[in-house]
Amino acid sequence: MNRLSLTTSLTALLAAGLVASGCAASTGGTSEPAPAVAAEGGTLSSSVPLDHRRLPSAQGEWLISYTSADAGGKPITVSGTVSVPKSPPPQAGWPVISWAHGTTGTADVCAPSADRPGGPAHSYVGLVDQTLDRWVAAGYVVVQTDYEGLGTPGEHPYLNGRSAANAVTDIVRAARQVDPGVGSDWFAVGHSQGGHAALFTAAADQQAAGLSLRGAVSIAPGGFQTSQTTTYFQQRTGEQGVRAALPFLPTMLIGAAAVDPGIVPEQLLGDDVRPVLDAARTTCQDGIREAAPTVRAERVFREGADLGRLTAYLKSQEPEGLALRVPTLVLQGTTDVLVSKPGTDQLVKSLCERSPAIGYAVYDGADHRQVLAASQPAAQRFTEDLLANRQPANACSRP
Template identity: 65%
Template structure:
């Protein structure tokens, strides 16, 4: 709560030009902004704790980006730099896009601490990202639009996610001159979708993206959500999928206020939305586990606008402009391998630069660690000018 209030205050100060420029004695670097522009740096505060133990230093930054309508927004994220001095061209960069943590401000990864509401996931991811820092990469992690900053979080909005993934690299280079221009988009689950949107030709930057890695990417056929819940009401499949209904609906409302989530769902589902508005994904999962709804959507619900919006966020329609590696576990119950197989096939129709690796027995979170060696080899090959031949060729 205090963090959210602080961000609101910061944004208000920026709006009237009252922030100080330069570096303060407290280690805060700020640039005056009347309105945040994409990649602008509003503030950088060195943290007194490190989530990634191998980092020499970590900073919480506030920077400018754009939502899906190209309107200016303020976003937070973290910048972690290696212990070794930067090479002549600067540290290469991993811009990490996180998986589902929730839609409330408390779910922002930059606010994570041991015992925090999203720590079961964020703490696991940090173990993997620490390996990249130890290998000499700067790691930047966006919180996405609306997580810890004014406005709501448009969960699974690919353009908004990709904008924040791109723009944090630009802002981080302003915060630390040791950060180079050689950067890679990488993400898991929700963030896998974000990495694919960042790799699309429509999302560009003055610092060109070298390649992307999408781990168990979400969003494929998400427009079938209503059909799925209506056809399987009262089944174990609905119970397993129910925790993701809340972020999907709340995210759709954030992107399109014309979608009224509370009017679409059955009365017994509305408490789940309330949990999602204030809690994180573990809280939603616990609430969903106590439910046995016989229906999810109202019988008279007009689901056309929701379905159309969700269809627009399906990554299978993208044309990827850079080499892209997709990584998937066979035992993933949340992002199933059959769906990712189809997604890769559809991406291959528009780009021959897609590579695909599958990990036997890996579940949704296990694939993060199991796929790391292949991700490292892929990034190393691209940096050396030897991008691997895609699966499509």
């Protein structure tokens, strides 16, 4: 299985945090450790057929649980869904799109697999499903991981590249145990937080056994320069710019603490913003936003709080230092105020310094969500070119 070697700022954080506003799964967040899982990563643990098709072009859909590994390599259980096409599988099996979703939150109620019409995240998840249905109609299997800690035991390590890449990879192996028509060729495709996950998957230092990762598509990727999150608040005074950003800070802190227990959100945040932290442990982004108080920037963090450990962790999860090992396509909208085009321009430039093949396409007038539908035809051309062994366009200039 893939295991990674880890080798503006605020707008990237916001993009990773806003795109989904919550989803119903079970109940509140869980803090108990995940039970030991002895099976190899990608082992199917359970499979339940779904009566209601989220993707109308699918012949069948299943809610599954499968084994994976957390950021430290410890075995865990992750949930997700598998959707297979109506068309008969080709000789090599259907190719697979492993979808990495945008932020829903860190509480168990935010697992996207439990989305339903009228649910707290349906405005986003329903929009995503429209795009994913186009992949199924084109003959691809679509698998959607919930990520570690969403709907399963343990905390969700928000924006941890290693954990997300493991979940994105291992669900493909699990899907091959659901339907024999699922092939070994696959692509990591994600949006916002999931765009970050797709980049970390593309940087995996080894291929998963029995699979062939052909490429990755990163749409409006989050995570760029997230280590500057702390300075965003520290360099401001008063209330300007705080209320919009505040709902995403506890999500980031809880995610960091899930990996590094030395990061204790309660010791870093001021008393005025504790309601936001409390909300983040039980609800999703809309509920967190509603709980966000009006607070001055200088009161966001506790006076004298040592933010060095948090900043160092966030730095380790920034995607700009990755060396991508498979062809990768980055897609960006010009009117995206959550992941800015200038920020993504910088990210692509940085990735080009270490990676051999990166495509980059920009969509005039598309915002953070509109870029999903606008870019899908280009993303599909990219995957089809790679499946046909055609070289995709390369945006990286070489001397």
